[in-house]
Amino acid sequence: MTQPDVGDTDLAIHGGKPVRATHLAYGRHRIEEEDIEAVVQTLRSDWITTGPKVEEFEEAIAARVGAQYAVTFSSGTAALHGAAFAAGLGNGDEAITTPLTFCATANCVAYMGATPVFSDVSEDTLNIDPEQIESHLSPRTKAILPVDYAGQPADLDPILDIAERHGLIVIEDAAHALGAEYKGRQVGSLSQMTMFSFHPVKHITTGEGGLIATDDPKYASRLRMFRNHGVDPEVRHKQQLVNGQWYYEMQELGFNYRLTDVACALGLSQLKRLSDSIRRRREIADYYTSVLSSLPGVTTPVEKFGTKSSWHIYPIRLELSRFKVGRKEIFQALRAENIGVQVHYIPVHLHPYYRQRFGYTPGQFPKSEEAYETLITLPLFHSMTDPDSQDVVTAVQKVTSHFAIR
Numbered sequence: 482m483t484q485p486d487v488g489d490t491d492l493a494i495h496g497g498k499p500v501r502a503t504h505l506a507y508g509r510h511r512i513e514e515e516d517i518e519a520v521v522q523t524l525r526s527d528w529i530t531t532g533p534k535v536e537e538f539e540e541a542i543a544a545r546v547g548a549q550y551a552v553t554f555s556s557g558t559a560a561l562h563g564a565a566f567a568a569g570l571g572n573g574d575e576a577i578t579t580p581l582t583f584c585a586t587a588n589c590v591a592y593m594g595a596t597p598v599f600s601d602v603s604e605d606t607l608n609i610d611p612e613q614i615e616s617h618l619s620p621r622t623k624a625i626l627p628v629d630y631a632g633q634p635a636d637l638d639p640i641l642d643i644a645e646r647h648g649l650i651v652i653e654d655a656a657h658a659l660g661a662e663y664k665g666r667q668v669g670s671l672s673q674m675t676m677f678s679f680h681p682v683k684h685i686t687t688g689e690g691g692l693i694a695t696d697d698p699k700y701a702s703r704l705r706m707f708r709n710h711g712v713d714p715e716v717r718h719k720q721q722l723v724n725g726q727w728y729y730e731m732q733e734l735g736f737n738y739r740l741t742d743v744a745c746a747l748g749l750s751q752l753k754r755l756s757d758s759i760r761r762r763r764e765i766a767d768y769y770t771s772v773l774s775s776l777p778g779v780t781t782p783v784e785k786f787g788t789k790s791s792w793h794i795y796p797i798r799l800e801l802s803r804f805k806v807g808r809k810e811i812f813q814a815l816r817a818e819n820i821g822v823q824v825h826y827i828p829v830h831l832h833p834y835y836r837q838r839f840g841y842t843p844g845q846f847p848k849s850e851e852a853y854e855t856l857i858t859l860p861l862f863h864s865m866t867d868p869d870s871q872d873v874v875t876a877v878q879k880v881t882s883h884f885a886i887r
Contacts (some may be wrong), residue, residue: 490879490882490883492814492817492818492879492880492883493814493817493818493819494813494814494817494818499817499818499819500818500819500820500872500875500876500879501818501819501820501872501876502819503819504819504821505819505820505821505860505865505869505872505873506821506860506862507682507794507821507822507823507858507859507860507861507862508681508682508793508794508860508861508862509681509682509862509864510681510682510686511758511862511863511864513750513754515750515753516747516750516751518750519746519747519749519750520743520746520747520750522746523742523743523746524743526742528742529741529742529743530739530741530742530743531739531740531741531742532742533742534742534743534745534746534749535553535739535740535741535742535745537745537749538553538687538740538745538746538748538749538752539551539552539553539692539745541749541752542669542677542692542694542748542752543694545667545669545752545755546659546667546668546669546670546675546677546694547666547667547669547670548669548670548675548694548695548696549695549696549697549698549701550694550695550696550697550698550700550701551692551693551694551695552692552693552695552701552704552705552708553690553691553692553708553739553740553745554690554691554692554693554708554738554739554740555689555690555691555708555737555738555739555740556678556680556689556690556691556738557585557656557676557677557678557679557680557690557691558585558588558589558691559691559708559736559738560676560677560678560691560692560693560738561585561586561588561589561652561654561676561691562589562592562593562707562736562738563693563703563704563707563708563738564589564652564674564676564693564700564704565589565590565592565593565595565624565652566593566703566704566707566733566735567674567693567699567700567703567704567707568623568624568650568652568673568674568700569623570590570593570594570595570623570624571593571594571595572594572595573595573621574593574594574595574596574621574622574623574624575595575596575597575598575619575621575622575623576590576595576596576597576598576622576623576624576625576626576652577598577599577600577609577614577617577618577622577624577625577626578590578597578598578599578600578609578625578626578627578628578654579599579600579601579602579608579609579626579627579628579630579849580599580601580602580828580829580830580831580846580849581602581607581628581630581826581828581829581849581852581853582628582630582654582826582829583656583825583826584829584832586626586628586654586829587599587626587829587835589626590624590626591838595623596621596839597829597835597839598617598619598622599617599829599830599841599845599846599849600613600614600616600617600846601613601846601847601848601849602630602846602848602849602852603636603848604848604852605783605785606630606633606635606636606782606783606785607630607631607782607796607849607852608627608628608629608630608633608634608635608636609627609628609635609640610848611636611639611640611643612639614640614643615643618643618647622647622649623649623650624649624650624651624652625640625643625644625649625650625651625652626651626652626653626654627640627651627653627654627672628653628654628656628657629653629654629655629656629657629658629661629668630657631657631782631790631792631793631794631795631796631825632657632658632661632762632790632791632792632793632794633658633661633782633783633784633785633788633790634655634658634661634662634663634668634785634788634790635653636785637651637653637663637671637672638664641671641672644673650673650674651672651673651674652672652673652674652675652676653668653671653672653674653675653676654676655668655669655675655676655677656676656677656678656680656683656691656793657678657683657791657793657794658677658790658791658793659677659678659683659684659685659755659791660684660755660756660758660759660791661788661789661790661791662788662789663787663788664787664788665787668791669694670694670696673695673696673697673700674693674694674695674697674700675693675694675695676691676692676693677691677692677694678690678691679691679692679744679748682793682862683793684755684758684759684762684791684793684863685748685751685752685754685755685758686747686748686751687740687744687745687747687748687751688744688747689744690740690744690748702714702715706732706733706735707733707735707736707738708735708736708737708738708739709735709737709738709739710731710735710736710737711731711732711733711734711735711736712729712730712731712732712735713730713732713733757863758863759791759792759863761863761864761865762791762792762793762861762862762863763790763792765792765795765861765865765870766782766790766792766795766861768870768874769781769795769859769861769870769873769874770782772874772878773797773874773877776877776878776881777803777881777885778799778800778801778803778804778881778885779797779798779799779800779877779881780797780798780799780800781797782795782796782797792861793861794823794825794858794859794861795858795859795860795861796825796856796857796858796859797856797857797858797859797877798852798855798856798857799811799855799857799881800855801854801855803885803886804881804884804885804886805884805885805886806884808854808855808856808857810884811857811880811881811884812824812857814880814883814884815857815876815877815880818876818879818880819872819876820859820860820872820873820876820877821860822857822858822859822860823857823858824853824856824857824858825856825858826853827853828846828849828850828853830842830845830846831843831850831853859873859877860873
């Protein structure tokens with residue numbers, strides 16, 4: 482990619498010409514003709530809901546991430562809920578996670594009547610800091626939920642070591658990290674349970690959808706039961722042999738969290754392009770870093786040695802002391818240039834529900850809170866063109882230069 486030309490230096494928010502004529506979203510799905518054909522074929526088949534495409538998709542994902550089992554759900558949130566159920570979380574239990582995530586990571590703990598306990602992040606990766614986890618352990622701790630923020634795998638070795646020493650379960654929130662690698666292994670093959678999301682802005686999409694990858698047959702069985710109203714498929718099969726095809730038994734209080742054959746047909750088609758998707762995202766991320774890392778007042782995300790990020794998002798941080806204005810004004814100025822920036826995330830402990838229900842207060846997790854105040858997510862998705870990414874860099878240069886303290 483070529484170096485961008487900043488051009489008109491008058492900000493669009495002040496009446497100047499925007500860098501782009503049209504809005505560029507921070508993330509976007511990509512649907513091709515083969516995806517449409519795969520869905521159409523399924524719509525014309527005998528199965529459009531839970532049928533053979535579900536099992537085919539599960540087997541394909543399991544093979545791709547190096548897991549023995551994969552269990553699909555109607556969303557990533559539903560998958561996390563299923564994992565919390567399979568882990569046996571309940572009233573009186575605690576689970577440790579990061580505050581710098583989407584609220585679903587912590588919500589799945591609360592759904593089970595357990596208490597989410599937050600532990601602050603490392604300053605470089607913005608993933609949960611393994612060195613701080615043990616200070617939050619208690620006799621009630623039952624699980625750890627690390628998040629692979631932006632696609633950068635959490636530091637899993639020390640987290641898994643802590644879990645093994647204390648008899649805990651690791652539920653990895655890899656909503657951002659399909660295709661990421663940690664020390665030569667695929668994310669999805671390391672933790673007891675790993676959640677992937679197939680929301681439209683992710684690496685592949687099923688429309689909405691999620692999945693838990695695991696090597697444990699007991700977890701896989703409980704996950705399948707939970708997504709299907711609490712009906713154990715193995716018990717159902719045995720009872721049907723005795724009582725007939727109509728017979729089923731609800732073993733636990735489950736939910737209707739099933740994914741459809743139509744969705745899985747789309748996912749199977751998209752999965753064929755996963756490697757190309759990740760390669761393209763890495764190209765764009767490398768370009769951003771090569772240009773923006775030398776920009777005054779801007780800190781680019783890191784990729785730790787021994788890992789390969791899948792680059793779901795590209796979050797930069799602003800050194801606000803070097804600008805005349807705050808993050809809000811820079812954010813608004815970039816939006817006016819038609820660059821669809823976002824912020825990931827408001828720390829979960831600052832949401833009203835968590836402050837009121839669990840008593841969390843500002844200042845408890847300073848690294849997460851400081852990151853939130855300075856983060857801006859730049860557009861990054863696999864169908865972006867070179868001119869698209871150059872527009873992003875041009876806009877960042879234009880806006881930060883305008884507001885820089887000289």
